[in-house]
Amino acid sequence: MTVKVIQSVDRAIDILELFMASKPELSIKEISEKLALSKSTVHGIIKTLEHRGYLQQDPESLKYRLGIKLFELGNAVGNSMDIRKIASPLIRRLVEELHETVHLAVMEREEVVYVEKLEGPRTLTIYSHVGKRAPVHCTGVGKAILAYQSDEQIDRMLASDHLVAHTEHTMTDATAIREHLKTIRDNGYAVDDEEIELGLKCVAAPIFDHQGNVTASISCSAPKVRVDDHSFAEMIGKITAAASEISAALGYRNPQPVNL
Amino acid sequence: MTVKVIQSVDRAIDILELFMASKPELSIKEISEKLALSKSTVHGIIKTLEHRGYLQQDPESLKYRLGIKLFELGNAVGNSMDIRKIASPLIRRLVEELHETVHLAVMEREEVVYVEKLEGPRTLTIYSHVGKRAPVHCTGVGKAILAYQSDEQIDRMLASDHLVAHTEHTMTDATAIREHLKTIRDNGYAVDDEEIELGLKCVAAPIFDHQGNVTASISCSAPKVRVDDHSFAEMIGKITAAASEISAALGYRNPQPVNL
């Protein structure tokens, strides 16, 4: 069933991701142990990656770290995302108006990835950063996207092994979440009330693309103590308005899904 | 002589970089032609990369584009750069004070790579972006780094095929550049006066690491028409001061190279 993969390419990716998953500096020995490969196999792949600038060896410790080429490629990807270009100025404006941190996230497999983040002037907690993955079931951006997926998609993303509790407020029951998603669709926005991190409250709204699909969302995050009724309402208004604006810029037509 | 590379990994990298070098969307046919590989070979590698999230296929056109995983990895690399963390707040301050765009760049092979960029309020030209490569001989950041390399290093980086003229002011004579680098060392800063782009003037200063090596630099870029004697002097003062501060934060001791 699984597609036929080129073994050595697959292993090269394993190695690269190992740096992200564990330590930023690894020796050949460590890599070969963690991936259960012989040292010489790892050596060959690593030298190839190093030769191309995707890894670099510290001349002193002889350990390896991720190379600048990955930085270049990653930024090339980021710059080619049109949603990012469209949303950036709006995000800047949102932060100025709301004085709190704003995130832009896209869906990727069963999680979301933050593609833009602009911190407010008085940031306290920083659990997120651009390029980081986050779960869908306990983040504002995640739920805002999830609520607008097909049932099969939702089922897959709510597969039990994903529903990890991050705080005591994290919802981990699939059927309860499904109910909750309906509320989100009715409201047009999602709220995360200390579900990913204690003391953190977020409001998120879905972004529709030209086909009417939701693959991205924006959110405003603030320490819960700073969110009173008034500022909460303001967040909802501004975030949903901005999301609509971005959707429109992406070619989304109207509230009703288009029928061809 | 060239290290023994794993062919399929090397080819996978060729494919990824092809997206950066040419178009952001490529079909298997295009790739196999440009790399002179059979379609099936390309297919195998591409499916592996897609399976891991490093490429994604547009369901309509069936063409491929770079995947989010590269964005994640690239940002992980960016976040692990300590020079970036140190320099970021200083760069922000510089932009506020100078009202012009500030760059942070690091040396990579025979070129420099921008790792941070903060635009001034009235930006006109944007030839650069984070993650982009630039030549050493005609940029402020490049010359500021180049001036402090070893003679062999300078020779290599001034290899004739790199000395491309970007404007009528670009210096393309190696010996003339070598003279020019001496001036830079005497001054402690480098000036790029329309050498990479007409109408653009930059001041750049080297950043020393804890071993006294220069692997990075910062610069301030402005439209030449806005740079009068007074603002030019201010740029020089502020950029060199900031560079010194970053060097100190990296563990650089004093103007004299340390002897162990």
Next chain:
DNA sequence: CCTTCCGTTCGGCATTGTCGAACGCCGTTC
């Protein structure tokens, strides 16, 4: 000085990736 540890090199074997050809699914053309 001996030991240990780790990166690197080597050589033989079989796995794996490679290629060309063929397939099948479009959309286009006549």
Next chain:
DNA sequence: GAACGGCGTTCGACAATGCCGAACGGAAGG
């Protein structure tokens, strides 16, 4: 509407390629 062309995909056979274990060499530590 049938034939064509273009493209992604699959198949099968061959041998090149990457794999492993063992051995090497240099550095650090006792």
